[in-house]
Amino acid sequence: MTLKINGVSIQETFAEAFPMQAARVIVTAHNRKWVSHAVQSVTGFATSVIACKVEAGLERELTADETPDHRPGAAILFFSMSGSQLEEQIRDRVGQCLLTSPTSAVYSGIDEGKPVALGKALRYFGDGFQISKKLDNRRYWRIPVMDGEFVCEDVTHRIDAIGGGNFLIVARDIDHALAAAESAVAAIHDVAGTITPFPGGVVRSGSKVGSKYRQLVASTNDAYCPTLRGLVATNLPRGANTVLEIVIDGISEERVSQAMRHGINAACSGEWAAGLMEITASNFGGKLGKFHFHLHEVLE
Amino acid sequence: MKPRELMLYRKVTAPVDMSQITEQVVRNHSTNEVENMLISVGREFHFVGDLFRVSGVRSKHLMIANSCNKLNRIGQGWANGFVSVIGDAGDFAGHSLRGATLEVSGSVGAYAGCGMKGGTINILGNAGDWLAAPLSGAKLGMNDGYIFVQRNAGSRAGHRMRRGVIVVNGNVGDGACSSMIGGTAVLLGDSPQFPGTHMRRGTIVCNINPRLAHASFFEQETRHLAFFSLLKSVIVKKECGVDLNRFPDLPLRRFVGDRNVQGMGEVLVI
Numbered sequence: 001m002t003l004k005i006n007g008v009s010i011q012e013t014f015a016e017a018f019p020m021q022a023a024r025v026i027v028t029a030h031n032r033k034w035v036s037h038a039v040q041s042v043t044g045f046a047t048s049v050i051a052c053k054v055e056a057g058l059e060r061e062l063t064a065d066e067t068p069d070h071r072p073g074a075a076i077l078f079f080s081m082s083g084s085q086l087e088e089q090i091r092d093r094v095g096q097c098l099l100t101s102p103t104s105a106v107y108s109g110i111d112e113g114k115p116v117a118l119g120k121a122l123r124y125f126g127d128g129f130q131i132s133k134k135l136d137n138r139r140y141w142r143i144p145v146m147d148g149e150f151v152c153e154d155v156t157h158r159i160d161a162i163g164g165g166n167f168l169i170v171a172r173d174i175d176h177a178l179a180a181a182e183s184a185v186a187a188i189h190d191v192a193g194t195i196t197p198f199p200g201g202v203v204r205s206g207s208k209v210g211s212k213y214r215q216l217v218a219s220t221n222d223a224y225c226p227t228l229r230g231l232v233a234t235n236l237p238r239g240a241n242t243v244l245e246i247v248i249d250g251i252s253e254e255r256v257s258q259a260m261r262h263g264i265n266a267a268c269s270g271e272w273a274a275g276l277m278e279i280t281a282s283n284f285g286g287k288l289g290k291f292h293f294h295l296h297e298v299l300e
Numbered sequence: 301m302k303p304r305e306l307m308l309y310r311k312v313t314a315p316v317d318m319s320q321i322t323e324q325v326v327r328n329h330s331t332n333e334v335e336n337m338l339i340s341v342g343r344e345f346h347f348v349g350d351l352f353r354v355s356g357v358r359s360k361h362l363m364i365a366n367s368c369n370k371l372n373r374i375g376q377g378w379a380n381g382f383v384s385v386i387g388d389a390g391d392f393a394g395h396s397l398r399g400a401t402l403e404v405s406g407s408v409g410a411y412a413g414c415g416m417k418g419g420t421i422n423i424l425g426n427a428g429d430w431l432a433a434p435l436s437g438a439k440l441g442m443n444d445g446y447i448f449v450q451r452n453a454g455s456r457a458g459h460r461m462r463r464g465v466i467v468v469n470g471n472v473g474d475g476a477c478s479s480m481i482g483g484t485a486v487l488l489g490d491s492p493q494f495p496g497t498h499m500r501r502g503t504i505v506c507n508i509n510p511r512l513a514h515a516s517f518f519e520q521e522t523r524h525l526a527f528f529s530l531l532k533s534v535i536v537k538k539e540c541g542v543d544l545n546r547f548p549d550l551p552l553r554r555f556v557g558d559r560n561v562q563g564m565g566e567v568l569v570i
Binding site (some may be wrong): 134142 | 464482525531
């Protein structure tokens, strides 16, 4: 069956995704500028679990009315392959990037699941001068720092989640591919409970499993590299010169599916669609990932 | 369904021990069974039915109507449910409350919320002395939960309190939060006299400069505290009739002490 959106062909294939653990943290600060600094810092070098151990991103910005301390804030999602790795990464990142960020405060963004230490681990920085406050069965730590105090909730929680939902935008040139990808990422940003962890939400170096080099677990996805056409078996249609991938992590199958649908529709809806050749998805034959997002089903 | 109701129909002059009206009694006993229970009245024992008209059905909600200040220990040890008191309550209201809500439309006597471990007490009138304080011989006062007093509280409110939140909309007597160990007390009336004497930890929030023992409290620079915004939002959500939103997020004056006892408590002036 051929499916087309705005003339762009949607391939009958599926994205292969994996079970992950996710935690949400809310960060607030004195103003939007310092929220942004804190978010950039804590989500830095968190694009892929392959080398970063965690995938993190801004879920959405929060208005002052939505945050516990009525200051501007943001919800950040962290994903990792194991609970212990996630706990370790959150502890280190909150300690090094949010505790250090002027005027910041950190709160739990999920109330169910297994606890992940926030202030519980960082309170010792207060060297005995930290103050514990229990309000509504939630414990907060007030850790004295040089701009006043760092308020940090005792724990957040981690839940089962999904990482690696994806689709590929195959285009004639980089301008059309980028425009489509930017539009897709903006649309996915509106889906709560999902993030796109790569730079600007887009990845150009999609990978396949394994490599000719034994020490590497992943290497370039040669079937989609336009400069390898003629050297390896290619999946690229004639005239395709650029492929960009959107990778989506989400807190549930429904959210990932919804994000893929919004993303694909947005990618194919604009003047740039004339430069797109197809939308496809990355998978490993269905043997590695537990979750399969079939593009045609997602778009139903 | 009408909740279990006990309406006091006799004038009582001796203290009545209401601690035997437990949540299990209210939830599991029939009207007849409740009426035939014995409760102590002064040095005597009476049937509940001799003092109260019992009505309603088995419920998590107890209403004590026509209540007076001789009814002591109302809501003692309740972990769940709701106790509403129409009228005044005597001493030890909400003693060792563990999670239930106690609402008193009038005033309460001394030691309200003593030994409290959770739940909420909302007093629409005044509270007596030793609000949230420990019983004689006990080390710790209130250990968790919320107490809201819409009017005034007596002396030594929050004495040795360990955790939890007290909000007094009116004035407090002398020695509020003396020897405080932790928790938060929000005192919104006229300038309290020497609050926090010998406090070790904990937070006292006042809206007017309190009369502090200046030698033992150190005044810091004024500053914004995210914690105060957090506290405000938590209290406002409780819909307790105390409008903390009338205090804008301005820089606070902060005193730390009591240094006479090497305390690290804080007094915030909003």
